[in-house]
Amino acid sequence: MKKRMILPLIVIMLFTIIASACGNDASNNATSNSNQETAADTTSTGAAQEETTDTxxxxxxxxxxxxxxxxxxxxxxxxxxxxxxxxxxxxxxxxxxxxxxxxxxxxxxxxxxxxxxxxxxxxxxxxxxxxxxxxxxxxxxxxxxxxxxxxxGKLDYLDQQLEIGKVLNKEAEAQAWIDDFTKRAEDIGNEIKAKYGDNVTVSTIEIFEKEVFVMGDHWARGTEALYQAMKLNMPEQVKNDTLQEGYHSLSLEVLSEYMGDFVVVSRDMTRDNEIMKSTIWSNIPSVQNKHVIELETKAVTYSDPTTLEYVLNIFKEAFLGTTK
CATH class of the missing domain: 3.40.50.1980 (Nitrogenase molybdenum iron protein domain)
Incomplete structure (x- = not known):
């Protein structure tokens, strides 16, 4: 009798074990499928995020x-x-x-x-x-x-660099340079005023063969550094006549009327210049005082950080006799 009872019990136990195993497999499969779906969703989301940051x-x-x-x-x-x-x-x-x-x-x-x-x-x-x-x-x-x-010219030289920084994904770098440059340039400008007086004036001209142009405060050739960053003064005649176009063409006869205490000359340094050999030129007070700063035109026709750092060092040496 005991043997007859044991057999059904064994069968029931085996059935229970098998059923339990099947249930665990189903549960594991469901969990595995769920994990795979979650992983797929995550991958899909990641791909979407990566795609959106490409542009x-x-x-x-x-x-x-x-x-x-x-x-x-x-x-x-x-x-x-x-x-x-x-x-x-x-x-x-x-x-x-x-x-x-x-x-x-x-x-x-x-x-x-x-x-x-x-x-x-x-x-x-x-x-x-x-x-x-x-x-x-x-x-x-x-x-x-x-x-x-x-x-x-629609943007000033600082805003233009900041916009390029945005385009290159380097906005923070651009802003850091702006903050640093403007501070250093203003400090140099203050030193120049302390040495020559607050009212010291600077003219910026470009000599092209037999033509002369005087520049305003935003026409490259170092003008942004001189007048905007260093806050130096230009003669009133220069300020008035460059206000609209940013530059003004001069005849040799009136050249002396536009010259400040210092004159910055942009020209082709590989060639002799007739104007700078003329009597009119030699009679200009700033020329007689050796207050002439010469720049190579090809190197100074932009207002980017490299050019501005270049001219700032030249101005610092010319005005103060010290380099960076």
């Missing part, structure tokens, strides 16, 4: 432009020096940037491009194009790659 919307002066978050192949038809100053090398630059002696070492393997030849730009496979508002073929360029347009 940013840049608010340009012509409207929003979708650009790479970290552009790697930039064609700079304008603002090349601003880009180079942030340790980013474009794949193509305009001829004026390429000829600038301050950047030639960085541009040895960089193509020289022009807005007149969009095909050569397309051949560089750019992921971003930066151009001036007067550039040709802007519509065609925008079909090659996202294109940002800047109007020269």
């Amino acid at each position: 940013i919307t840049y608010q340009s002066e012509t409207g929003p432009v979708e650009i790479p978050a970290k552009p790697e192949r930039i064609v700079a038809l304008s603002n090349g020096p601003n880009i180079l100053s942030m340790d980013v090398t474009p794949v193509g630059v305009d001829e004026w940037t390429a000829a600038n002696p301050l950047f030639q070492d960085k541009l040895k393997d960089v193509a020289i491009v022009t807005d007149s030849d969009p095909e050569s730009i397309a051949a560089l496979n750019p992921d971003l194009i930066i151009a001036g508002s007067t550039a040709k073929n802007l519509e065609q360029l925008s079909k090659i790659a996202p294109t940002i347009v800047y109007t020269w």
